[in-house]
Amino acid sequence: MPKIEVQNLYKIFGNNPSKALKLFQEGLSKDEIMAKTKNAVGIGDISFSVNEGEILVIMGLSGSGKSTLIRCVNRLIEPTDGKVIVDGTDVLQLNKEGLRECRRTKFGMVFQNFALFPHRSVLRNVEYGLEIRKTDPEEQQKSAIKALELVGLSGWENNYPEELSGGMQQRVGLARALALDPDILLMDEAFSALDPLIRREMQDELIDLQKSLGKTILFITHDLDEALKLGDRIILLKDGRKIQEGTGEEILTQPATRYVEKFVEDVDKTKIITASSVMKKPRVVAYYTDGPRVALRKMDEEGISSLFLLNKNHELRGVVHAEDAAKAIERNEKTLDNIVVENIQTVYPDAPLQDFIAEMASISFPIAVINEQSKLLGIVVRGSLIAGLAK
Amino acid sequence: MAHNTISIFSYEIPKLNIAKAVETAIDFFSDNFSPLTRAISDILEFFFEMLVSGLLFFNPIIIIIFITAIAWFVGNRKNGLLAFGGLILIWNLGLWEPTMETISLVLISTTIAVGIGLPIGILSAIYENVYKVVMPVLDFMQTMPAFVYLIPAIPFFGLGPVSATFSTVIFAMPPAIRLTCLGIRQLPEQLIEAADAFGSNQMQKLVKVQLPLAMPTIMAGINQTIMLSLSMVVIAAMIGAGGLGSEVWKAIQRFKPGAGFEAGLGVVIVAIILDRITQQIAKTEKTK
Numbered sequence: 122m123p124k125i126e127v128q129n130l131y132k133i134f135g136n137n138p139s140k141a142l143k144l145f146q147e148g149l150s151k152d153e154i155m156a157k158t159k160n161a162v163g164i165g166d167i168s169f170s171v172n173e174g175e176i177l178v179i180m181g182l183s184g185s186g187k188s189t190l191i192r193c194v195n196r197l198i199e200p201t202d203g204k205v206i207v208d209g210t211d212v213l214q215l216n217k218e219g220l221r222e223c224r225r226t227k228f229g230m231v232f233q234n235f236a237l238f239p240h241r242s243v244l245r246n247v248e249y250g251l252e253i254r255k256t257d258p259e260e261q262q263k264s265a266i267k268a269l270e271l272v273g274l275s276g277w278e279n280n281y282p283e284e285l286s287g288g289m290q291q292r293v294g295l296a297r298a299l300a301l302d303p304d305i306l307l308m309d310e311a312f313s314a315l316d317p318l319i320r321r322e323m324q325d326e327l328i329d330l331q332k333s334l335g336k337t338i339l340f341i342t343h344d345l346d347e348a349l350k351l352g353d354r355i356i357l358l359k360d361g362r363k364i365q366e367g368t369g370e371e372i373l374t375q376p377a378t379r380y381v382e383k384f385v386e387d388v389d390k391t392k393i394i395t396a397s398s399v400m401k402k403p404r405v406v407a408y409y410t411d412g413p414r415v416a417l418r419k420m421d422e423e424g425i426s427s428l429f430l431l432n433k434n435h436e437l438r439g440v441v442h443a444e445d446a447a448k449a450i451e452r453n454e455k456t457l458d459n460i461v462v463e464n465i466q467t468v469y470p471d472a473p474l475q476d477f478i479a480e481m482a483s484i485s486f487p488i489a490v491i492n493e494q495s496k497l498l499g500i501v502v503r504g505s506l507i508a509g510l511a512k
Numbered sequence: 513m514a515h516n517t518i519s520i521f522s523y524e525i526p527k528l529n530i531a532k533a534v535e536t537a538i539d540f541f542s543d544n545f546s547p548l549t550r551a552i553s554d555i556l557e558f559f560f561e562m563l564v565s566g567l568l569f570f571n572p573i574i575i576i577i578f579i580t581a582i583a584w585f586v587g588n589r590k591n592g593l594l595a596f597g598g599l600i601l602i603w604n605l606g607l608w609e610p611t612m613e614t615i616s617l618v619l620i621s622t623t624i625a626v627g628i629g630l631p632i633g634i635l636s637a638i639y640e641n642v643y644k645v646v647m648p649v650l651d652f653m654q655t656m657p658a659f660v661y662l663i664p665a666i667p668f669f670g671l672g673p674v675s676a677t678f679s680t681v682i683f684a685m686p687p688a689i690r691l692t693c694l695g696i697r698q699l700p701e702q703l704i705e706a707a708d709a710f711g712s713n714q715m716q717k718l719v720k721v722q723l724p725l726a727m728p729t730i731m732a733g734i735n736q737t738i739m740l741s742l743s744m745v746v747i748a749a750m751i752g753a754g755g756l757g758s759e760v761w762k763a764i765q766r767f768k769p770g771a772g773f774e775a776g777l778g779v780v781i782v783a784i785i786l787d788r789i790t791q792q793i794a795k796t797e798k799t800k
Contacts (some may be wrong), residue, residue, distance in 0.1 A: 195709060221711040221713060223711075224708070224709060224710065226711075230710070234700075234702055238706070238720075238721060238725070239725070249707075250710040252720070253711055253712050301710075
């Protein structure tokens, strides 16, 4: 069962939401609905689920409804229609007290501009959620100090937020959410207000933290690079509609619409596209039983100048070049043992292109893609790599 | 006949008798609620007498040192010296007793005005409906000439300091309400969202987030309320409030510009001292 399940969620701002909702379902655009009913569609017909321990990134430009969406999940904004099921309970059906209880126990939220309480010290900020939950004061302090340790802010307990840099303030924001040990973290453009270097550092730290904590995270961003870096899966929003859902690579390699295509245009694809999506099946390989003559003939037939050699267990052993094979024939050798080049660069299928693109420029044969058992899965030749980047 | 009506062509529209309605209402209240107004009157009068006789019980020099100390420690040395010099001057001019009366009236009026104004301000910040009702009433209260409040006070509470307190409270309360409401409403949306997102209930949100953050603005409102109280307490001398106001009033009636100026100077000194002290409190609240 998914941790969070959002079903057909709508938020329409204005005084005639039912009419706007109907027009939306008829397929009218946000602007047309605005003109007709004076109602603004925040989000329309959004469905998705988040699995336990997963980071789901909701991405879109401003006005796409992403902030509205995340606020609908914990009802900081009251949705117009739909369901938000968390651990089997529909959050939208809860009464006021039930909702408060749910917010106290299930959700931790991190805000774009940190939203720290300026009149409280760092420690007291982190304690806030626990205080609301009315936990024992000693316990409270312990959890808060632990959370601060987790984000690397030990020793800053008694400082005030304004004395901290932006990055540190957001660490406090993160600690405040983590102190409650909630299952779910809602992160609303959490790193967008930070400068790029700090942002990257925070992203790395979140990834590290996530490895040990395994929270279910709903992360909002307008930054595609951030989405690709953090997201196990990504949902793209435009004008309140979901236009694509998938892994970063799926979105880059198979954009659903022209809009997504334009959106992903500027991405540094070498970071995202992996070996598996640009590799192709080797048309021919040399087997351990082949001698130099057979190998050379195979190369001739395919018009290539090197062959990968597999051993008895079909594991990759190395590469054989045409000129070495020709010399071996002259020396009348029967096996490829003397001429095989071992210790060649290989990559796993999930390696991003940037890890081996430089290597490719310096060698004359393709890069072998292998799995953990050293089985040859495919090869990356320059042509397919360039084609992959140009897509 | 003609002066009581507006004539449009030949049709005559009778004058709306608002004055009569107001008088009927006041009569009704003073007839039917006299036990209540008497009780309020007795209690207030008791407090007023207590405060004045308390202040006059000590030698003026003790009070002067006490107020100087407050101004000094809340603010700085300059404020302390200013208060000291001012109070010595008042003493020297022979205005000590009326000054203590005025300060007592201001303290009591302000306490009541803030005690009523703060909760109303909080409610109108939280509930849109309350806001919609309260704001026009405040506009009305603030634009109605201050003297008008003096008149109904008399049938309720008779001549004297209690009537003065009543009209002063009405006159001085609006800024306490307005700035409390504003202080809470203007807080960054994100902080309120954060408080909500962690599951705070209304009371927790108010006590832990809204009030502490709105405190500088609320203090500014209280400062305004004190200043307005002071100006109204002077005007209220017309209905027997006593204090520095009645010194001014006497000077007007006997045409003694010199004495009027001296009493006026006393009011200014009290105003400066009260303003400096409360502003300093607001400032330290802000930098906390």
